[in-house]
Amino acid sequence: MGAGHNALVTAAYAAKAGLKVGVFEKRHVVGGAVSTEELVPGYQFDYGGSAHILIRMTPVVQELELSRYGLHYTDLDPMFHASNGEDPWFVYRDAERTIHELNEKFPGQGDAYRRFLADWTPFADAVADLFNTAPGPLDMGKMILRSKGEMSMQDQLSRILRPYGDVAKEYFSDERVRAPLTWMAAQSGPPPTDPLSAPFLLWHPLYHRGGVARPKGGSGGLTKALARATEAYGGEIFVNAGVRRILLENGRAAGIELEDGQRYTARAVVSGAHILTTAAALPPEVVPEAAKRVRVGNGFGMVLRLALKGKVKYRNHTEPDSRIGLGLLIKNEQQLMKGYGEFLAGEPTKDPPIIAMSFSAIDDSLAPPDGEVLWLWAQYYPYELSSGDWKTRTEEARENILNAFEHYAPGTRDQIVGELVQTPLWLEQNLGLHRGNVMHLEMSFDQMFSFRPFMAASQYKWPGVPGLYITGASTHPGGGIMGASGRSAATVLVKDLTRRGWK
Numbered sequence: 471m472g473a474g475h476n477a478l479v480t481a482a483y484a485a486k487a488g489l490k491v492g493v494f495e496k497r498h499v500v501g502g503a504v505s506t507e508e509l510v511p512g513y514q515f516d517y518g519g520s521a522h523i524l525i526r527m528t529p530v531v532q533e534l535e536l537s538r539y540g541l542h543y544t545d546l547d548p549m550f551h552a553s554n555g556e557d558p559w560f561v562y563r564d565a566e567r568t569i570h571e572l573n574e575k576f577p578g579q580g581d582a583y584r585r586f587l588a589d590w591t592p593f594a595d596a597v598a599d600l601f602n603t604a605p606g607p608l609d610m611g612k613m614i615l616r617s618k619g620e621m622s623m624q625d626q627l628s629r630i631l632r633p634y635g636d637v638a639k640e641y642f643s644d645e646r647v648r649a650p651l652t653w654m655a656a657q658s659g660p661p662p663t664d665p666l667s668a669p670f671l672l673w674h675p676l677y678h679r680g681g682v683a684r685p686k687g688g689s690g691g692l693t694k695a696l697a698r699a700t701e702a703y704g705g706e707i708f709v710n711a712g713v714r715r716i717l718l719e720n721g722r723a724a725g726i727e728l729e730d731g732q733r734y735t736a737r738a739v740v741s742g743a744h745i746l747t748t749a750a751a752l753p754p755e756v757v758p759e760a761a762k763r764v765r766v767g768n769g770f771g772m773v774l775r776l777a778l779k780g781k782v783k784y785r786n787h788t789e790p791d792s793r794i795g796l797g798l799l800i801k802n803e804q805q806l807m808k809g810y811g812e813f814l815a816g817e818p819t820k821d822p823p824i825i826a827m828s829f830s831a832i833d834d835s836l837a838p839p840d841g842e843v844l845w846l847w848a849q850y851y852p853y854e855l856s857s858g859d860w861k862t863r864t865e866e867a868r869e870n871i872l873n874a875f876e877h878y879a880p881g882t883r884d885q886i887v888g889e890l891v892q893t894p895l896w897l898e899q900n901l902g903l904h905r906g907n908v909m910h911l912e913m914s915f916d917q918m919f920s921f922r923p924f925m926a927a928s929q930y931k932w933p934g935v936p937g938l939y940i941t942g943a944s945t946h947p948g949g950g951i952m953g954a955s956g957r958s959a960a961t962v963l964v965k966d967l968t969r970r971g972w973k
C-alpha cells in the first residue's frame with residue numbers, strides 16, 4: 471500500500487527474494503515524497519525531498535543494484551553554501567579543505583570544526599549503524615557505548631541529552647559559522663531549544679562520510695529506479711490505485727480493496743503510507759489507542775519551487791560553488807528562533823531562514839540551458855493557523871520567502887517563469903503527509919527508535935494483525951530519504967514468509 475521510496479525498497483527486496491509482489495499507489499506517479507515531474511515545460515520539479523544524504527549510509531543502492539535500473543548519483547561538492555548574505559563559506563566533502571577555508575575566513579573556527587568532527591564522528595557512525603537495523607529497547611545506550619571518542623562517557627551523554635543549539639554554542643564562537651550549522655540541524659523539525667535534540671547536530675560528521683548527492687534527472691530518479699528494479703525482479707506496480715481498505719480474514723491481513731472496489735488477495739500486506747492512513751484503512755477494532763495518539767505535529771516547513779529564466783546570482787557569488795551545494799541561508803540565530811516563536815503562535819514566519827537548492831548547476835537535464843530550477847525551503851509554517859487559512863495566506867507566505875531570498879540574491883523574482891507553492895496544507899492534500907509533516911510524525915525522542923510509531927508496532931508489524939507489516943517515515947528511523955525502514959521491514963517480512971531471508 472503506497473509507493474513511497476520506503477515501500478518501494480521493501481517491494482524490491484521482497485521481489486528479489488522470490489515473493490510475488492504488487493505495489494498499489496494512490497497518486498499518478500510512484501515515489502510519494504521522492505518524485506519528480508516536468509511541471510513547467512523544460513523544468514523538472516521535485517515534489518518532496520531533494521537532498522539525498524542518509525540513503526548513502528545504507529547498502530540499499532548497491533544491494534538492489536539500482537545503477538542497473540537507471541539510478542546515477544552526482545555528488546555535490548561543496549555540499550553546503552553557508553551564508554548570512556555577507557560572509558559566505560562552504561562545507562566541502564573533504565573535511566580538511568573545509569577546516570582550512572574556515573580558519574582563513576573566521577580565525578579559529580576551522581580548529582573548532584576539527585574538534586567537533588573528532589569528538590562526534592564515532593557517535594555519528596554509531597547512529598548510522600542503528601538506522602540500518604530494527605530498533606531495540608537499549609538503542610540509546612548502544613549508541614553511546616559504540617561511540618568510542620576521546621570524550622568521557624559522562625561528557626558525551628550530557629551533550630547528547632542537550633538541545634542542539636546549546637551544543638553548537640559550546641563548539642563555535644562565531645555566529646556566522648554556528649547559525650548555518652544549527653539551521654541544518656533544524657531540518658528534522660525540532661527547534662534548537664529542545665532537550666534531547668543534540669543528535670540532529672551531532673550526526674553532521676556523516677555528511678563528510680557519505681556526502682550529499684542528487685540522482686540524475688531529479689529526486690524521482692531514485693524511485694523510478696526502485697520501481698524498475700521491482701518490476702525486473704518480477705513485481706507489479708499500479709498507479710492511480712488508492713487502497714480503501716486492508717482486508718482481514720480470521721484476524722489476519724488477507725489483501726486489499728482499492729478505491730474502485732477491486733480486490734487483491736495476498737499472504738501479507740505491507741503499508742508504506744502514513745501510520746494514520748494505515749489505521750484508517752483497518753477495521754476500528756484492530757487499531758490500538760497508541761496508533762491514534764501518535765504526535766503528528768503542526769507542519770513546520772514550506773517550499774517555493776521556481777523555474778527561472780536565468781541562473782541564480784548571489785550578492786557574494788563564487789561561480790559555480792555558490793549554486794552547487796545546499797544554501798544554508800540564515801542571517802543569525804535570532805531569525806530561526808523568531809520564526810519558531812511565530813510558528814508557536816500559529817503564524818507563518820515573516821522573515822524565514824532558507825535552504826536554497828539550484829541543482830541545475832550540476833544536472834543540465836533539469837532546466838533549459840540558460841535556465842535554473844530553484845527550490846526555497848523555509849521554516850516555520852504551521853498547518854493550523856491562528857488566523858485565516860492557507861487559501862487566504864499562501865500569497866503572503868510566498869512573498870515573504872521571495873523577499874527573504876532577495877537579501878542573498880537580489881533580482882531573482884524577475885527571473886521567475888513558473889512555480890509551485892507547497893504549503894503544509896498542499897503537502898497533506900497532494901502527498902498524503904498528514905498536517906503537512908514531511909517526516910510523517912514528529913522527530914522528537916518520544917517517537918524515535920522503539921517508540922516509532924508506537925512501541926507495540928516498532929518491529930514493522932502491526933500488533934494483533936498477523937500478516938500486516940508497516941514501513942515508511944512513520945517507522946524507525948523516521949523521515950528523510952534513506953530507505954532504511956524499507957530495508958528493515960523487508961528483512962522481517964521475507965524472514966516470516968520464506969524462513970530464509972533475502973540474503
Ligand SMILES: Cc1cc2nc3c(=O)[nH]c(=O)nc-3n(C[C@H](O)[C@H](O)[C@H](O)COP(=O)(O)OP(=O)(O)OC[C@H]3O[C@@H](n4cnc5c(N)ncnc54)[C@H](O)[C@@H]3O)c2cc1C
Pocket residue numbers: 471472473474475476477494495496497500501502503504517518519520521522523524711712713714742743744747773892897901902903908909910941942943944948949950951952
Ligand atoms: C517538501 C519536502 C522536502 C523534503 N526534503 C528532504 C530532503 O531534502 N532530504 C531528505 O532526506 N528528506 C526530505 N524530505 C523528507 C522525505 O522526503 C520523506 O520523509 C520521505 O520521502 C518519506 O518517504 P516514505 O517512503 O516514508 O513515505 P511517503 O513518501 O510519504 O510515501 C507514502 C506513499 O503512500 C501513498 N499513499 C497514501 N495513501 C495511500 C492509499 N490509500 N493507497 C495507496 N497509496 C497511498 C502516497 O501517495 C505516497 O506515495 C522532504 C519531504 C518533503 C515533502
